[in-house]
Amino acid sequence: SLLDLILRSWKLSLIDWSPLVNQDRNVAGKMSQNGTTDRILTLDSMNPSIKKVEYAVRGPIVTRAVEMEKELKQGVKKPFTEVIKANIGDAHAMGQKPITFLRQVSALCAYPELLNDNKFPEDAKQKAVRVLQACGGQSIGSYSASQGIEIIRQDVAKYIEKRDGGIPSSADDIYLSTGASDSIVTMLKLLVAGEGACRTGVLIPIPQYPLYSAALAELRAVQVNYFLDEENCWALDIKELRRSLEEARKHCNPKVLCIINPGNPTGQVQSRKCIEDVIRFAAEEKLFLMADEVYQDNVYAKGCAFHSFKKVLFEMGPKYSDVVELASFHSTSKGFMGECGFRGGYMEVVNMDLAVKAQLTKLVSVRLCPPVTGQVVLDVVVNPPQPGDPSYKQFVAEKQVVLGDLAEKARLTEEILNQAPGIRCNPVQGAMYSFPRIHIPERAVRLAKEEGQAPDMFFCMKLLEETGICVVPGSGFGQREGTHHFRMLQPRLLNK
Secondary structure, eight states: OHHHHHHHHHHHHTTOOTHHHHHHHHHHHHHTOOOOSOOSSOTTTSOHHHHTOOOGGGSHHHHHHHHHHHHHHTTOOOSSSSOEEOSSOOTGGGTOOOOHHHHHHHHHHHOGGGGGOTTSOHHHHHHHHHHHHTSGGGOTTSOOOTTOOHHHHHHHHHHHHHHTTTOOOOGGGEEEESHHHHHHHHHHHHHOOOOGGGSEEEEEEESOOHHHHHHHHHHTOEEEEEEOBGGGTTBOOHHHHHHHHHHHTTTSEEEEEEEESSOTTTOOOOOHHHHHHHHHHHHHHTOEEEEEOTTTTOBOSTTOOOOOHHHHHHHTOHHHHTTOOEEEEEESSSTTTOOGGGOOEEEEEESOOHHHHHHHHHHHHTTOOOOHHHHHHHHHHHSOOOTTSTTHHHHHHHHHHHHHHHHHHHHHHHHHHTTSTTEEOOOOOBSSEEOOEEOOOHHHHHHHHHTTOOHHHHHHHHHHHHHOEEOEEGGGTOOOTTOOBEEEEOOOOTTO
16 A cells, blocks of 8 residues: 555665755756846846745656656656645545546536436436526536525535524625635735734634645734644643634734644644633633634544534534634535535635625625536535435435545554554544654754755655655645644555
């Protein structure tokens, strides 16, 4: 399996780190070559905030992985036959099969002539017709409303109500988006303001998903780090939140608290008590809550369960549910769906000032509308086949197979990585990744520093060169000083 390859590579890496050094020098030399002609747009004249943006999951490791794929096609001999990209949460690229019903409805919407084909089940046709009738010209090639197709937003609201045990949800509070990332950045745009010591500070977990640090750099917001407790399975500690907040108030105006649950890259699932504590903290400190819940279907560990921030907020009563401002996010890219390329997602806002909400609607209208193809897939996710429908049994069976495979991969990831000397992996409670800690020999640390690289970047590049496995260094997500990690998508089981 992929995990076995990593284990073997790790043992090799303990022997000799030097071959990569000369290669890195060659790569760096090529990257340093720039044109000398006069141009209007240069590194000196461009937006300086963009130069601060980093996105580790598509960084230099991936650039090299793409180069190696081309080399393999050209016949270059390597100690492996393919490059395995475990750097990003792209489930289908790692072998996960699409859910049949999702693709059937998408195909019918994209090519309505298929409605006459008896190979498609009637419930898929009915769902496609319902969506098409809500589109301009009955075509998904038309623009939708900026907030998203109304009937799909209504379906999202019903899905949230069912998920949260009947707590009301309104389609007016739902904003469909290009995956979850689009709406997360949009919300940050609304929240960031001020200059100097009054500039908005945003609390984010460390390790974090690099979307947050990248967006904050672009918006010139102040990134405020709070560390998750690695020794306690990456738990969130309110004392650490308070320490981070008090320190930040010395130099900025922290007013946003971002939570990722289940965690990315760390895979922890927050307990209900932890969520209650976070909500109390946000209320006491007057913080806007952003709850990234895109992995809510991905919970594996015994004793763990997903609790939405909205559900817990309202069950805590009006003292909190009437005052705490919350934006929560979900996506079709993860879960059992894994439909990353369709770019479907939604945001729900709670307790948002009506005047600000009008500004939010105006802001999303600038990009006209989210992809209608993504909206179609989202509608199937939130309004799937029901008992008695022709597609119900197959849909449920395929969903269970995917989630069962992910749970097994999570178990194997922890088990096999912990067999490697110098690697320690916490239990993967949820989401789709592991974030193991690695002990890197002092000689390798010195070599990495000589090359101006983080030691875990040095390790990940060596892993790629020797095995073809592409993972992301922990330094791209943030980690405590003196520790080293890498993030890996739960691998496909190559021996199956």
